[in-house]
Amino acid sequence: MAPGSSTINRKRVVALKxxxxxxxxxxxxxxxxxxxxxxxxYPITPSTEIIEYMAKHLPAVDGSFVxxxxxxxxxxxxxxxxxxxxxxxxxxxxxxxxxxxxxxxYIAANELPVVLVNIVRAGPGLGGLGPSQxxxxxxxxxxxxGDYRLIVLAPNSVQELxxxxxxxxxxxxxxxxxxxxxxxxxLGQMMEPxxxxxxxxxxxxxxxxxxxxxxxRPRNIITSYAxxxxxxxxxxxxxxxxxxxxxxxxxxxxxYMIDDADYVVVAYGTTARIAKAAVQQARQEGIKVGLLRPxxxxxxxxxxxxxxxxxxxxxxxxxxxxxxxIEDVRLAINCAVPVHLCNRQGGMVPSPEEVLAxxxxxxxxxxxxxx
Amino acid sequence: MxxxxxxxxxxxxxxxxxxxxxxxxxxxxxxxxxxIDDMGIRDNTVGVCPVGCSVFAYDYFNVDMFxxxxxxxxxxxxxxxxxxxxxxxxxxxxxGDLASIGxxxxxxxxxxxxxxxxxxxxxxxxxxxxxxxxPTTLPVRRQPPAPGVEIGN
Ligand SMILES: Cc1ncc(C[n+]2csc(CCOP(=O)(O)OP(=O)(O)O)c2C)c(N)n1
Numbered sequence: 001m002a003p004g005s006s007t008i009n010r011k012r013v014v015a016l017k018x019x020x021x022x023x024x025x026x027x028x029x030x031x032x033x034x035x036x037x038x039x040x041x042y043p044i045t046p047s048t049e050i051i052e053y054m055a056k057h058l059p060a061v062d063g064s065f066v067x068x069x070x071x072x073x074x075x076x077x078x079x080x081x082x083x084x085x086x087x088x089x090x091x092x093x094x095x096x097x098x099x100x101x102x103x104x105x106y107i108a109a110n111e112l113p114v115v116l117v118n119i120v121r122a123g124p125g126l127g128g129l130g131p132s133q134x135x136x137x138x139x140x141x142x143x144x145x146g147d148y149r150l151i152v153l154a155p156n157s158v159q160e161l162x163x164x165x166x167x168x169x170x171x172x173x174x175x176x177x178x179x180x181x182x183x184x185x186x187l188g189q190m191m192e193p194x195x196x197x198x199x200x201x202x203x204x205x206x207x208x209x210x211x212x213x214x215x216x217r218p219r220n221i222i223t224s225y226a227x228x229x230x231x232x233x234x235x236x237x238x239x240x241x242x243x244x245x246x247x248x249x250x251x252x253x254x255x256y257m258i259d260d261a262d263y264v265v266v267a268y269g270t271t272a273r274i275a276k277a278a279v280q281q282a283r284q285e286g287i288k289v290g291l292l293r294p295x296x297x298x299x300x301x302x303x304x305x306x307x308x309x310x311x312x313x314x315x316x317x318x319x320x321x322x323x324x325x326i327e328d329v330r331l332a333i334n335c336a337v338p339v340h341l342c343n344r345q346g347g348m349v350p351s352p353e354e355v356l357a358x359x360x361x362x363x364x365x366x367x368x369x370x371x
Numbered sequence: 372m373x374x375x376x377x378x379x380x381x382x383x384x385x386x387x388x389x390x391x392x393x394x395x396x397x398x399x400x401x402x403x404x405x406x407i408d409d410m411g412i413r414d415n416t417v418g419v420c421p422v423g424c425s426v427f428a429y430d431y432f433n434v435d436m437f438x439x440x441x442x443x444x445x446x447x448x449x450x451x452x453x454x455x456x457x458x459x460x461x462x463x464x465x466x467g468d469l470a471s472i473g474x475x476x477x478x479x480x481x482x483x484x485x486x487x488x489x490x491x492x493x494x495x496x497x498x499x500x501x502x503x504x505x506p507t508t509l510p511v512r513r514q515p516p517a518p519g520v521e522i523g524n
Contacts, residue, residue: 038453064453068446069479076443076476080419080450083437088450106440211435211451213458215414221429223438 004252004301008170010199018195023158024091024188027117027181028053030165031089033196036115037063038088040077042070042096045129046185047119050091071096075103082112083222085210087169091117094127094135097143104178105144109224109235111242113172115165116150117181119188122347130347131184131270136324139182140298147236149243151179151250152297154268158192164295166199173204175246182297184320186270186349252295253304257283261290263366264308265359266329267318268294270349275318278355287366289359297325305332314363315339318355320348338362380404382413384433391498396424399492400431403463407434416459417451419444421473423465424498442473445480448487461488466507467497474506 021029028050031039039054051067058065068074074090081088092100097118107114120135122128137143139152151171153164161183168179211220226232256276258264267275272293282289292308294301314337317326323341330339342358344350350358360367379385382404390396407413413434420428422441429436439447444462452460469477469491480487497503 038450040450066449066453066483069475072443073446073449073476073479076439076446077450077453079439079443080437080447080452081454082450083447084417084451084454086454102440103443211417211437212455213415213417214435219433219435221436221438223429223436225426225438 003255004295004303005249006167006252007174007249008167008202010202016195016198018193020191021158021194022049022189022191023161023183024049024119025053026158026162026194027091027165027188028057030162030196031115031169032057032061032063034087034166034169036087036089036169037061038078038081038086039063039065039090040068040074040081040088041090041092042068042074044093044096046121046188047091047093047117049188050117050119071099072103075100075107078114079103079107079110079112082107082114083110083211085207085212087113087115087173089115089117091119093119093121094123094132097135097138101138101144103144104150105146105148106224107178108144108148108150109146109239110222111176111239112178112222113169113176114178115168115172115181116178117183120182120184122345128347129185131186131349132320132345132347133184133269133271134321134324134345135182136297136319136321139180140300140328148239149177149246149298151175151177151246151299153179153181154295154297155181155183155187156269156272156293158187158190159194161187162194162196170202170204171250173207174202175242176205177242177246182269184270247299250296251299251301251303253301254293254295255304256291256293258290258292258308260288262288262311262313263316263359263363264290264292264312265316265318265355266292266294266325268297268325271318271320274350274352275355277352278359281352281356282359286368289366294325300328300332302332305329310336313337313365316342316359316362318342318350320344380408382407382416382433384431386430388431389427390424394424394494394498396492399490400428403461403490404432407459410459412459415457416461417455419448419451419460419462421462421464421468422499423468425463425465425492426499428463442468442471443476444468444473445476445485445487445489449480449483449485452485452487456486459488461490463490464492465498466491466493466495467505470506
């Protein structure tokens, strides 16, 4: 079991058949298995297989798929469906996610459970179709207007796409908060064997707030508008308390060869796979380096860094961006030791050798006899 | 004994409305509420109110209400109706909301044949933000201050 904590604790019942699935299709199938019955989307590479899978398979489970006229509309359809109390999802890729930010702000403000998938591609602008992690800031720091947070999950294999998609729906219902699953074209397009685990469903709160028609109860209103500043502040304090609770209870990460590590490489998603290979090569050369892989990007797993205490002499983040997560690493360790960046951008991906070379360049003392 | 021949509809709350005299939102709210009463669907209705003067419609319609962002009410209503096909789902939108920022949402909800109802209130201006021109503003000649200014077109 990976370290960190979650309010979703499951007992495994049985493991089922193995399937060879493409990442995007695995997300869609996992969502249907998690009870997602509404999907609203607009096609965009490299996420389109999710939409196509949903269009094909939702009708068979009495679900509904709508290809919206834009991502602006798709996210607002999700807003309506979530308010009506049904499990709903949308998926897109970077330019489409940008269009969804206004709607996301409304969804977060009204505390509605929506699951979103961003199969990130290179940006800014129309960018390119290659893999990227340049939407980290948008995902973890807001993106839309106002003070809100998404729970952000960053899988690094097709199996984890499946497992975290399921968790995303439960976390969204548990905390009444939108949850974003963030991956890239490599994870979305590659095929790996997966199992759909039969797991106990966690106990989740009833959706007594849903606008379903006021039969037999006082009417429900979904609104975030507060012209009285006192009410506005009370709302903000309520949201803040919720986010603090999530930050305290939902940090997840994976660590590898960290116990005796003098140096730690930090990477999530695709780059964590590459970084792991680099760490293995470094270990063969006798370099004491480990890997810390954030699984939740928000809340960022600061507990993992706190647990490492003062033992670590330096960190290297590996990112497909100009360096975004590196800011959270520096904050997590209070800038106590150097934090360096190894990155490629615009759809390019570093090799394990490149990561190791960069590591040796920034930490020459890590190498036996190095200066 | 006195016989009640006229009363406030059940589908309206007791809250006094904030609308300016003569704007007609109050009258239109009442007409919508009377229809909801006549159809006996107060418990079965979800209303979506927009951004605009009628943003507070959720305070006045005594049904489950949902506040949408500017122009997006038909998309929100689509989401609700697709989940709850047996409920009456309506949007209540101004002309800035429906015909300007939300023109795509309303056109495509209609093109898809969404089973929602839309109350479109055209006051030919952006009321809430102070009377700016909307796409619905007619080309009329404003009299003084001279010289006359063409608006619209
Ligand atoms: C995205 C966004 N843009 C602009 C506004 C500011 N705004 C509030 S009401 C309004 C005009 C509404 O006009 P209309 O739909 O005609 O309704 P009325 O107020 O006339 O009833 C605008 C532009 C906003 N709230 N959100």
